[in-house]
Every structure is written in structure tokens, then in C-alpha cells.
């Protein structure tokens with residue numbers, strides 16, 4: 001499933017073009033997103049208040065509030081995508097970034113009848129990243145991998161490799177795979193094949209990885225599975 005160098009270069013250039021286009025739309029949308037959040041908070045408050053007085057409204061309160069929260073989350077995700085906020089970078093070992101994420105998602109995987117297999121993550125070289133943002137990247141990618149698995153008995157493998165100057169963190173699933181002609185589209189905002197999906201997960205991941213001088217690569221085969229590889233510059237141990 002390896003990509004050759006030229007394919008990889010083309011993939012990265014295509015993604016770059018798409019994200020440059022997005023930043024213009026993103027800037028416009030960020031203003032609008034801010035404006036949506038304030039009235040949303042007010043409506044949420046009034047619904048809760050009114051539900052105290054009205055039995056008929058009370059029965060719909062949870063649904064209305066949950067839907068408003070969903071819109072709020074969507075707006076937050078979109079704002080994150082559009083914002084150029086400064087990142088708080090520090091040196092972290094891969095294991096330190098991933099341990100909480102894995103605990104969080106392992107339980108979820110088990111409940112669904114799947115398995116998250118953690119192979120080696122003990123790379124002695126640290127990466128220089130914004131930990132919180134990076135945890136978000138891994139949650140997004142591992143969650144996508146879980147979503148792609150068959151009904152039961154799927155596996156997501158997480159492992160780490162390093163070469164001369166990069167650390168590669170791989171998330172490999174044996175799920176449904178992504179058709180070749182969709183491999184570029186998955187990084188576009190709002191591209192989703194899920195009923196409840198926003199299609200913002202991967203564009204956010206892409207942006208965060210880029211903010212940390214990294215690259216995301218994806219290889220996939222229908223019916224076999226998908227591997228996402230996040231590559232980050234290696235920090236020297238002496239600096240750690």
C-alpha cells in the first residue's frame with residue numbers, strides 16, 4: 001500500500017491548494033460563525049427557562065437543547081478550522097501524547113466489539129507539538145478508523161517508526177477502505193459519507209499537522225483497510 005514519491009508529492013500539493021482556497025472562505029465564515037454563537041446561547045437559555053413553565057415544551061427540551069448544542073459544536077469546529085490561533089508547542093514523547101487518547105478510545109472500541117492494538121510507541125526522540133491539538137488529531141483519525149470497521153471484530157493498529165529526521169505515527173485499520181478517487185476529497189471541508197458526520201474532522205487534522213510542520217499521508221485499499229501516517233520532524237535527544 002506504499003505511495004511512490006511522485007504520488008505523495010502530488011497528494012501534498014493538491015491538499016495545499018485546497019487548504020489555501022479554504023482559508024479565504026474560512027476567514028469570511030469565521031465572522032459569521034461568531035455571530036451565530038451568541039443568539040444560539042440566548043435561545044438555549046430561553047428554552048430551558050420556558051420549559052420550567054410549560055409541560056408541553058418540557059417534553060421537547062432535551063431534544064431542542066441537544067440539537068442546539070450540535071449546531072454550537074459545528075460552529076466551534078468550523079471556527080477552529082478558520083482560525084489562525086498561535087499554537088503552544090513543547091517537546092513531548094509520542095507516548096505522552098497518545099496515552100490518554102488510547103485509554104479514551106479503547107473502552108469505546110471494546111464496547112463496539114473491536115480492538116485497538118498498540119504496537120511500539122516508545123520512540124526515544126520527542127516531537128515538538130501542541131499536545132492538546134495533537135490529541136484532537138489522533139482522536140479524529142482513530143475515531144474515523146473505528147467508524148470504518150465492520151460491525152464487529154475489527155482492529156485498529158497504532159504504531160510509531162522513525163527514520164533519519166522524522167517520526168511517523170501510523171493508524172492502520174482493516175475497515176472498508178476509501179475509493180482511490182475519493183482520497184483527495186476526504187480532506188475537503190464537509191466531505192462526509194456518514195449520516196451524522198460533519199466532514200470537518202480531517203480538514204482540522206490536516207491543518208493542525210501542518211501547523212506543526214508535519215505531513216499526513218493516506219494509503220487505502222477497498223475491503224482491506226486504510227493507513228493514516230502522520231510524519232513529524234524529529235527533535236534531537238540532546239535538546240530534550
Ligand SMILES: Nc1ncnc2c1ncn2[C@@H]1O[C@H](COP(=O)(O)OP(=O)(O)OP(=O)(O)O)[C@@H](O)[C@H]1O
Pocket residue numbers: 140144145148173175176177178186191192193194196197198199200201202203226
Ligand atoms: N479510516 C477510514 N476508513 C474509511 N473511510 C475514511 C477513513 N477516514 C476517513 N474516511 C472517510 O473520510 C470522510 C471524511 O472524514 P472526516 O473525519 O473529515 O469527516 P467525518 O468522519 O465524516 O465526520 P466527523 O469527523 O464530523 O464525524 C469520512 O466520512 C469517510 O468517508
Ligand SMILES: [Mg+2]
Pocket residue numbers: 140143144201202
Ligand atoms: Mg471524522
